[in-house]
Amino acid sequence: YSNPPLPPQYVVHERPNYSEVPRPTYDVPKVPEPVYYCPNFAGLESHCRPSKDCTVWHNEVFSYPNTACKLSDGNPGTCCPDLPCNYKGTPFKEPPLCEGKIELDDHVECLDVFSVNAASDVGEFELRLQKETAKRLKEKGIVVQAASPRATHARFSNPSEQARNVTTEAFVSVNTAVVLVKRFKIKTDQVGCALHRFKLSETNLDSKCNTVSQAHCSCSEDKLNSPFRMIDGSCNNERRFVWGRSVSQYHRILASDYDDGVWSPRKATNGNTLPSARLVSVALMHDVDQPSESTTIWFMQYGQFLDHDLVSTPEMSNEDGTPIVCCSEDGKQLDEEDRSHGKCLPIEVPKNDPFFSKFGRTCIPLIRASLACRTDGKLGHAAQLNDNTHFLDLSLVYGSDDKKAGELRTREKGELKVTARQGGPEFDLLPPLDGASPCTLPKEVSGIDPPSDVKCFKAGDGRSDVTPIMATSQIIFLREHNRLARALAQLNPSWNDERLYQETRRILIAQAQHITYNEWLPILLGRSKMTELGLLPLQSGFSRDYDQHLNPSILNEFVGAAFRFGHSMVQGKALLVNEQRVVEKSLVLRQHFFKTQEHYIPGNLDKFLIGLATQPSQKVDPYFTIELTEHLFEEAGKGFGLDLVALNIQRGRDLGLRSYNAYRELCGVGRAKDFDGLSDLFAPAIIQRFKEVYNSVDDIDLFVGGVSEAKAEGSYVGPTFQCILADQFLKLKRGDRHFYDLGGQTGSFTEEQLNEIRKTSLARIVCDNSQVNDIQPMVFKMPSAMNPIVSCQSSSIPRMDLRPWQEAYKPKKYWQPR
Numbered sequence: 001y002s003n004p005p006l007p008p009q010y011v012v013h014e015r016p017n018y019s020e021v022p023r024p025t026y027d028v029p030k031v032p033e034p035v036y037y038c039p040n041f042a043g044l045e046s047h048c049r050p051s052k053d054c055t056v057w058h059n060e061v062f063s064y065p066n067t068a069c070k071l072s073d074g075n076p077g078t079c080c081p082d083l084p085c086n087y088k089g090t091p092f093k094e095p096p097l098c099e100g101k102i103e104l105d106d107h108v109e110c111l112d113v114f115s116v117n118a119a120s121d122v123g124e125f126e127l128r129l130q131k132e133t134a135k136r137l138k139e140k141g142i143v144v145q146a147a148s149p150r151a152t153h154a155r156f157s158n159p160s161e162q163a164r165n166v167t168t169e170a171f172v173s174v175n176t177a178v179v180l181v182k183r184f185k186i187k188t189d190q191v192g193c194a195l196h197r198f199k200l201s202e203t204n205l206d207s208k209c210n211t212v213s214q215a216h217c218s219c220s221e222d223k224l225n226s227p228f229r230m231i232d233g234s235c236n237n238e239r240r241f242v243w244g245r246s247v248s249q250y251h252r253i254l255a256s257d258y259d260d261g262v263w264s265p266r267k268a269t270n271g272n273t274l275p276s277a278r279l280v281s282v283a284l285m286h287d288v289d290q291p292s293e294s295t296t297i298w299f300m301q302y303g304q305f306l307d308h309d310l311v312s313t314p315e316m317s318n319e320d321g322t323p324i325v326c327c328s329e330d331g332k333q334l335d336e337e338d339r340s341h342g343k344c345l346p347i348e349v350p351k352n353d354p355f356f357s358k359f360g361r362t363c364i365p366l367i368r369a370s371l372a373c374r375t376d377g378k379l380g381h382a383a384q385l386n387d388n389t390h391f392l393d394l395s396l397v398y399g400s401d402d403k404k405a406g407e408l409r410t411r412e413k414g415e416l417k418v419t420a421r422q423g424g425p426e427f428d429l430l431p432p433l434d435g436a437s438p439c440t441l442p443k444e445v446s447g448i449d450p451p452s453d454v455k456c457f458k459a460g461d462g463r464s465d466v467t468p469i470m471a472t473s474q475i476i477f478l479r480e481h482n483r484l485a486r487a488l489a490q491l492n493p494s495w496n497d498e499r500l501y502q503e504t505r506r507i508l509i510a511q512a513q514h515i516t517y518n519e520w521l522p523i524l525l526g527r528s529k530m531t532e533l534g535l536l537p538l539q540s541g542f543s544r545d546y547d548q549h550l551n552p553s554i555l556n557e558f559v560g561a562a563f564r565f566g567h568s569m570v571q572g573k574a575l576l577v578n579e580q581r582v583v584e585k586s587l588v589l590r591q592h593f594f595k596t597q598e599h600y601i602p603g604n605l606d607k608f609l610i611g612l613a614t615q616p617s618q619k620v621d622p623y624f625t626i627e628l629t630e631h632l633f634e635e636a637g638k639g640f641g642l643d644l645v646a647l648n649i650q651r652g653r654d655l656g657l658r659s660y661n662a663y664r665e666l667c668g669v670g671r672a673k674d675f676d677g678l679s680d681l682f683a684p685a686i687i688q689r690f691k692e693v694y695n696s697v698d699d700i701d702l703f704v705g706g707v708s709e710a711k712a713e714g715s716y717v718g719p720t721f722q723c724i725l726a727d728q729f730l731k732l733k734r735g736d737r738h739f740y741d742l743g744g745q746t747g748s749f750t751e752e753q754l755n756e757i758r759k760t761s762l763a764r765i766v767c768d769n770s771q772v773n774d775i776q777p778m779v780f781k782m783p784s785a786m787n788p789i790v791s792c793q794s795s796s797i798p799r800m801d802l803r804p805w806q807e808a809y810k811p812k813k814y815w816q817p818r
């Protein structure tokens, strides 16, 4: 491994002409006398570079003396070595549906296609039954109450029309499988082998699910040769067209754990039901304030931003799209008969619950995740559906299907629709969502009557305005798209709307991928994990990393547990902070779910942005703010909401995740034989609490175990989550034919373009799309001597030059939607 030559702006000149860096007036850590020659780190030569290129070394650089330096023009930079050598890690394989040559019991051998067809009638019957139940409930007036926490959760997890249709199909085949398992008394470990012998196309279920199976997804040459991604993520893999497409299934790294081998939630190892998810949440998860010393809330927020790009697990709904009721209005269990459609998985609240008992509530509603049609086209256990594209492709900005993408475009000059505000494009907000419930604040909270111009926001993903800072992150990426489109239009006056839109989209996605792998992931996973798997971006040249055999799809383990680590980092309050870094206002989360009103106040977006770079994230630990565990989606004035930790635990069971111990084993941490075997990674007090709620160490839910682990070296999370997260981000990099630094693909950038993309940082996107004047170059890290607040004009926050896009790139052929 040899060091590539340093780009000129990184080279420190002997005695630079020190022009005074504009200093902010507020109290920031004093910048020590900068050095001109960078010290060595453990024998590694280091150079002065823009700080954002030192994220992977942050922990060392932070505690090392003399690491604040000056770039060639005198602006602050950071001394750090080159990115370390990347190894080529091995991703986990998907577990086989039928492991080895399991001998099927004789009576299971008799299961033939006629039995499948007979069972499919029952599957169809279940569907009719469920429609009947929905009708009866409606007639009885048992419907979801507007503005209730349940209604807001339904809005958050709302399926697309396509997802609804697919789920209806998949529901029949899953029920068929359930019936067969019962009729033939198939043992759980034989379910895979027994069922996967049947292709749906060879049974009466033929018409089911055929829209999504590999066989029915076609990709024309134009699409395959396009330098631009399809909006729905299809045709990325040249042979497996559906891999990563929206409305396709999640995959797994361990076989599912369902009690019946198909869809019913796992039981405790002793055969009893598992402890209630709310009981586990109360016993283990408290609200203790443990802010990070060095990481800002931007780190949490960018995590949620990625979450909304990579995944959307819609809940099941009634046929007409209305939400399903799973607990009565007063928070009690529904009668058996009213839950007979099988789509409910409500959480039982113990009678003596310290919080919900005050409101007499014994039931927290949860609706089962939408079912996917299996991409292998076979009969088997339940698979769940991702409504977004699985790739890191900014589907939350652009949409995951052509219809939505079309609605978001102006069809002029490649731009996206906005809500224009006074002052110009740097004040634009997200466009309005028609017909949605009001996103205004009640008068008791804001002190004023709800203004008539305040609208809910619309974006590529339906959760864009779930919190004010989520909306903030969406807004700056929206503005960046339009800013880039305007700049490209100036450089290339001949480009039409489509070309401008696609080229801009390609650049913005590349920027997001670069920020993720260069600035964000190093903090999450730590340097050694990044290098071990080969996740670090290159400093120059092209990557040859693409593996056409690797399925990039999101894993159940990732969406159902590991990537929810972010919930532990959430702060109960969002801060509006001014340029002097003085907190002007603090918003209590429970009052601001799906409220956009604050964004209509001039100047607030900048204050949210500075707040994001000022407030610390919470650490990842078994502690969660009560805004999420008691007041999630609270209805104004009611005093209670939902418990997100309980929802996470229950969702893990819904998605068929194995218990925590199985993933410890997979990840090489080693299976714990008993509770005390956890002492390598858990505090004694936590083990004690595990013992109180779980019957066996093999019962612990993955989410619960994951957030309670001691941190892996250099990582923001423990080793088991680190391992699952790293595996997913490896698949997203190596399994994406359009990954930004790949060479030799139709969609590859030129080297000059790529080097410009590499200058991207989140700080630059903040600076270029707001009125913020000063910010630290590494926005995921607190300001410090090696990350001082600098002017947005400063070269400490490098700028991309778009000139390499000036007619330089002439695609031979590219796909254009009609």
Ligand code: HEM
Pocket: 153, 156, 157, 300, 301, 302, 303, 304, 307, 311, 312, 313, 314, 466, 467, 558, 559, 560, 563, 564, 565, 566, 567, 569, 570, 644, 647, 648, 651
């Ligand atoms: C205030 C901030 C947040 C709120 C209010 C919130 C709320 C929620 C809710 C209500 C769900 C659905 C639960 C279910 O029905 O299963 C969810 C899922 C999820 N959250 Fe969060 N979340 C927040 C922040 C984050 C962050 C910071 C991350 C990651 C870094 C994250 C990652 C996830 C993931 C991966 C899922 C699963 C998504 C899906 O299946 O579609 N969340 N969140």
Ligand SMILES: [Ca+2]
Pocket: 309, 310, 311, 388, 389, 390, 391, 392, 393, 394, 395, 396
């Ligand atoms: Ca996506």
